[in-house]
Amino acid sequence: MRSRNHRGEGVRLRADILVAATGLLDWGGERAVTLRAVAREVGIATPSIYPHFPDRSAVLLAVVRAASAELTHRIRVAMTTASPDDRLYAAGHAYFDFAAAHPRRYRATFELADPDPVIVRLLAGALSECVAAGYSASTDPAADAVALWLGLHGVAHQRSVIHNFPWSADLVPHVVASLAHLDVERSHHARHHPRHVRSRLG
Structure with missing residues (x-):
């Protein structure tokens, strides 16, 4: 004891x-x-x-709120790179890495508590900068940031519950580039990560 x-x-x-x-x-x-x-x-x-x-519910709620704060912190730290499109890709990697490392904690976080709106605001800020830099064709960065978060969450959740599906080794470039409407040939990220451009263009 x-x-x-x-x-x-x-x-x-x-x-x-x-x-x-x-x-x-x-x-x-x-x-x-x-x-x-x-x-x-x-x-x-x-x-x-x-x-x-x-009671038990209060314990679980405190646990998932701490997990949500940790996820937001990891995304915020990952998004300290210079280029806005790099920040979007980094956010995607941080999101998937957290969900893969703590699948049960990740699922419980979204089943028992509301998602942290800070994550969407971070994505929207980087996406707006991508539009200003000519990297994205988005006409509504706020709405597309929500779509991007939903895409990341959907893939992360499904990967945490469906283990026999042949998931691609790196889905981040596909999810981020598609939902953020990135021009992969013009973006700063494409110039420095050509492998992702080849993946995106097939």
């Missing part, structure tokens, strides 16, 4: 509860996350959870 927290260490216990719940979610999905299982992983009695979370 875990030793009793000293005064003021409740924040640490709350964090440990979330770590344990996240591990259980990654291992066995939502059904694996029970208060008893979480308490066992942390080394505490089940009632010790209640001062921090009123």
Whole structure:
């Protein structure tokens, strides 16, 4: 059993509860996350959870909100490249990488909580810059950013649940270039990543 927290260490216990719940979610999905299982992983009695979370649903909601924030952070970090079209491709890779690394956590994030609107705003900003630079033919970057996010989410979700389908090794260039209406021959990304141009043009 875990030793009793000293005064003021409740924040640490709350964090440990979330770590344990996240591990259980990654291992066995939502059904694996029970208060008893979480308490066992942390080394505490089940009632010790209640001062921090009123029930199982609150624990799961905190886990998926943290996962959503992590996904947004990874996309934001990936989109620090100089060219706006590079930022779109980098966002796609970060999105797929997170979903592939944590498939159960990814699915639960969108089943139990609303998506983070920051992701769409980041995509819309980069897409607007692509239009200004002549890299994209989009006439409505805001709407196309939503379509791009839906495309990324759809592929990421299906890859997390359908394992026997012969998925392409790198779908990012196809998804991003198509839904962002990128001119792959003119874009900065195409000049520096010709393999993706060949893939896109067949």
